[in-house]
Amino acid sequence: MSRLHLFNPGYEMAVANETVQYTPPLNVQKMRRELALLPMWYGEKEDYVLMADETPSFDFGIIDRINYPTPVTLRSIYTQIKISPAMECSPWGLSPDTIACLNRLKADHPSLIVPVWKKEYHQLSGRQTAAECLDLIRNYLPEDYFPSAPVFCQETGEIDAFIREKQPPFVLKTPFSSSGRGLWWLYENRLNTNDIQWINGALKRQRLISIELGLDKVQDFALEFYLDDEGKVSYEGISVFNTVGKGAYTGNRLDSQENLHQSIFQLTGGTYFNRIRHAVQSIIENIFGGIYSGYIGVDMLVYKTEKGNLIHPFVEINMRYTMGMVAIQLVRKHIAPSASGHFSMTYSVNAYEEDVLLKEKYPLVIENNRIRQGYLSLCPVNRETQFRTFVLVD
Numbered sequence: 001m002s003r004l005h006l007f008n009p010g011y012e013m014a015v016a017n018e019t020v021q022y023t024p025p026l027n028v029q030k031m032r033r034e035l036a037l038l039p040m041w042y043g044e045k046e047d048y049v050l051m052a053d054e055t056p057s058f059d060f061g062i063i064d065r066i067n068y069p070t071p072v073t074l075r076s077i078y079t080q081i082k083i084s085p086a087m088e089c090s091p092w093g094l095s096p097d098t099i100a101c102l103n104r105l106k107a108d109h110p111s112l113i114v115p116v117w118k119k120e121y122h123q124l125s126g127r128q129t130a131a132e133c134l135d136l137i138r139n140y141l142p143e144d145y146f147p148s149a150p151v152f153c154q155e156t157g158e159i160d161a162f163i164r165e166k167q168p169p170f171v172l173k174t175p176f177s178s179s180g181r182g183l184w185w186l187y188e189n190r191l192n193t194n195d196i197q198w199i200n201g202a203l204k205r206q207r208l209i210s211i212e213l214g215l216d217k218v219q220d221f222a223l224e225f226y227l228d229d230e231g232k233v234s235y236e237g238i239s240v241f242n243t244v245g246k247g248a249y250t251g252n253r254l255d256s257q258e259n260l261h262q263s264i265f266q267l268t269g270g271t272y273f274n275r276i277r278h279a280v281q282s283i284i285e286n287i288f289g290g291i292y293s294g295y296i297g298v299d300m301l302v303y304k305t306e307k308g309n310l311i312h313p314f315v316e317i318n319m320r321y322t323m324g325m326v327a328i329q330l331v332r333k334h335i336a337p338s339a340s341g342h343f344s345m346t347y348s349v350n351a352y353e354e355d356v357l358l359k360e361k362y363p364l365v366i367e368n369n370r371i372r373q374g375y376l377s378l379c380p381v382n383r384e385t386q387f388r389t390f391v392l393v394d
Contacts, residue, residue, distance in 0.1 A: 002046040003090040004077070004112070005039035005069065006102070007032060011095035011320075015125045016176035016206050020100040034387040035345075037379045039092075042321075042329035043069035048080055048087070074105070081109045088113040093320035094121060094294075120291050125319050126175040127210050128152065133283050134314040140279040144272075147303075147312050150210035156191070156199050162211050163189050169214035172199065174206045183247045185214065215303035215312060221264055222324045223277060225296045231289030233281055238264065239297070239324025242342075251344035252327035254335055254391060267302045267309050276313050288319070297322035330391060336370040341393035351388050355381040362392060 010028035014020075024032070036051045043049060045067035053073065072080050081087060089102045089112055099117050106112040123129060131149045138146060150173070153159050163170055163186060174182035184198045191199070202209050220243055224236040238260050241252045253260065264273055280298055288296060299316040302309050327343045335341070348354060355377055364374035371393050378389045 001086050001088055001113075002048065003043065003088045004048050004050055004072075005043050006050045006089070006091040006098065007036050007038050008092045008095070008098050009035075011091075011093040011098055012125070012176040013205070014095035014097040015093075015122060018096055018122055020096045022095070022097040031387045034385055035379050035389055037071060038326065038389055040068050040071065041334065041378055042326050045069065047090075048072045048077065050074070050077065077105070078109065081111055085111050086113065087111060089115060090321075091115070094125075118291065121319070124288060124292060124317075127173055127316065128175060129287065130314045130317045131210065133280075133287060133317065136283050136287075137276075137279050137313055140282065141275060144275070145305075145307065145310060147215060148213060150212040152208055152210050154203070154208055156196060156203075159199060159209065159211055160191055163191070166213060171212050171214050172202070173210045173212075174202050175208050175210065176206060181248070215301065216305070218267060218302040218304055218309055219264070220299070220301050221260075222297045222299045222318075222322065223280060224322065224325050224328060225281065225284055225298070227285070227288055227293050227296060229293045231285065231291075231293075233285040233289065233296075235277070235281060236295070236325065237328045239322070239327050240264070241324060241327075249323065249345065251342050251346075252324055253340070254327055254331050254343050254393065255340040256331065256338075257328075259340070264302065268311055273311065276311050280313050284317075292319060294319070295321045295325055297324050334371055335391070335393060336367045336372040339370075339372055339393050341391060343389070343391050345387070345389045347387055349386060351385045352381055352383045355385075355388065355390075358390070358392070 009031055010024045014022035033052055037049060039049045047069035049069050049071045051071055051073050070080065091098045091102070094115055094117065096117050099115055102112065102114040106114050127150065134146060134149045151162060153162070159172070168187050168189060170186040172184040172186065177183070182202070184195070186195060199209060219240065221238060221240045223238055226234050226236050228234070237257050239252050240260050240263060242250045244250050284296060284298065297318040298314065299318065301312045301315055303312060323343070323345065330343055358375040362375035364376055365372045371391065373393050375392050376390060378391065381388060
């Protein structure tokens, strides 16, 4: 069955408020438009990618020589549905507003299969579920050490009391956010004006904030899973990614699964890693199985302690397709064997100039219809573009 992919980052606020009339901020709307074609790189030949506007003229470098989905608009999709009688809607992330939008399409074309919003999704999508899983893994692996679970606060006074009793740094997080957004670091045992302003704004938007001890991070990574309709979970692979500043996501390493696993084994040991991986997989199946079907990414990190490097197994759970899965699919489908590099997502007011420079500096080399070396933007870039996704292969 074909799928209709929709790239809808920034859906978390609609989940937080369970609203079907959510309007994303202008910068999120811009990201959605400029990166709308990203699913073309992880979808299948029989799939479609829904865009707001007509497909821009763009040289994808190798895309005319690979099997890739067909871009469609709200207008042209009706013709495509006649060709493909049954089509499953597959948004980047599930939210009430996205499902409402897809149901409006379904009203004219009943052959569309639209996901159903379940009340359980609200709780499962929040950081409370990651905290619950962090507590559960202690029962699975009682001899291993894990960080304390976050504490959830409804008032500034609760946060103030927490930081006065512990050693900084601390991390504040809103319950519904991802990719390093919705985070605020505290480096002292008292709140300053900026801290209080951020806390008040976050509580106004989401009514709850988690606080936890900051860790001495060595490396970010994630385990990617898929839950089928029967509630069984399969391990899709590992993604090793980079962050900047206070945790904002910037991109993933592109390499074989063997090499990516080995890079974490070198930091933690393979036996320890695999013990945690299997426990995490069991917990994901127990918590999400039978309720949700689709992709799940579990963000983790290796952190330094007096006992050596340890793994935080449940930093965040992303109940959606993830940039880590995009990176895995890029290597599976489009990167030459033994080649490696980086998949990046950036924001810049000089995106067009940077794109031109990288094309000149790192010319694309294709081998057997796969990228052997060089730079390739995964979405169109013009003089108005600010958001980019691209690969740079060594």
